[in-house]
Amino acid sequence: MSLIIAKDICHVYDSGERAYEALKKVNMSISEGEFVALVGPSGSGKSTLLSILGVLTKASSGIVQIDGIDVTNLGEEERARFRREYVGFVFQQFHLMPYLTALENVMLPLVMTSISKKEQKEKARLALAKVGLEEKGHRLPAQLSGGEQERVAIARAIVNEPPLLLADEPTGALDVANGNRVMALLTDLNKQGHTIVMVTHNPAYEPLAHRVIRLQDGAIVEGSGSLTRPGEVS
Numbered sequence: 001m002s003l004i005i006a007k008d009i010c011h012v013y014d015s016g017e018r019a020y021e022a023l024k025k026v027n028m029s030i031s032e033g034e035f036v037a038l039v040g041p042s043g044s045g046k047s048t049l050l051s052i053l054g055v056l057t058k059a060s061s062g063i064v065q066i067d068g069i070d071v072t073n074l075g076e077e078e079r080a081r082f083r084r085e086y087v088g089f090v091f092q093q094f095h096l097m098p099y100l101t102a103l104e105n106v107m108l109p110l111v112m113t114s115i116s117k118k119e120q121k122e123k124a125r126l127a128l129a130k131v132g133l134e135e136k137g138h139r140l141p142a143q144l145s146g147g148e149q150e151r152v153a154i155a156r157a158i159v160n161e162p163p164l165l166l167a168d169e170p171t172g173a174l175d176v177a178n179g180n181r182v183m184a185l186l187t188d189l190n191k192q193g194h195t196i197v198m199v200t201h202n203p204a205y206e207p208l209a210h211r212v213i214r215l216q217d218g219a220i221v222e223g224s225g226s227l228t229r230p231g232e233v234s
């Protein structure tokens, strides 16, 4: 079953005097359980598309359906709630809070929920264990290596067990060994059931994905997936 369906997505950045069309009629579908690599030259629209799929950015036009829910016209509050429930984000720059420990950083997505503090800690510990950092929860980000910081960011993204994991160049700031480790971790998380869309510039990682979607100048030139499976597209 399709977890994500995007239909005719256009996105225009309107900054001052010149509007820029970053996405031009993008159509794609991603199945539940897939691991997709999103690739393409710098400026081709990868981060923009990821942000739209993650319900962070509202597309200028087009429809996004996730798990059968049309998220296109949800209000801000509903979008935030949807993100909390469905999406985990991992970025190249880890975006960890420097004054919080690794464990506290991982707890952040749970703070707004009704889960008790004790349970929040327990879930955060479990997520840290999944990324192999159970011993380092008490450290501040500055006391961790780059690869460890990225793994903390991944633990934070999966702590509420979102079906969809979106990663924007998660290995971009890492050396080869740490990059490979993060890739092995993502592969593992995919096997555990998370659907993953990962932006990467590294061709060596493409074969690890089930499918490569290639963007060029704001349009998909390869791998959009079938949009016409019976009964799925309204």
Ligand SMILES: Nc1ncnc2c1ncn2[C@@H]1O[C@H](COP(=O)(O)OP(=O)(O)OP(=O)(O)O)[C@@H](O)[C@H]1O
Binding pocket: 013, 014, 015, 020, 022, 040, 041, 042, 043, 044, 045, 046, 047, 048, 049
């Ligand atoms: N806030 C913005 N205002 C205006 N233009 C933008 C904005 N953000 C992105 N763009 C433009 O939209 C296009 C797509 O940007 P995007 O960040 O999605 O590319 P990308 O494929 O992720 O590139 P990279 O590989 O360098 O990260 C680029 O030409 C970029 O300059």
Ligand SMILES: [Mg+2]
Binding pocket: 046, 047, 048, 168
């Ligand atoms: Mg980008």
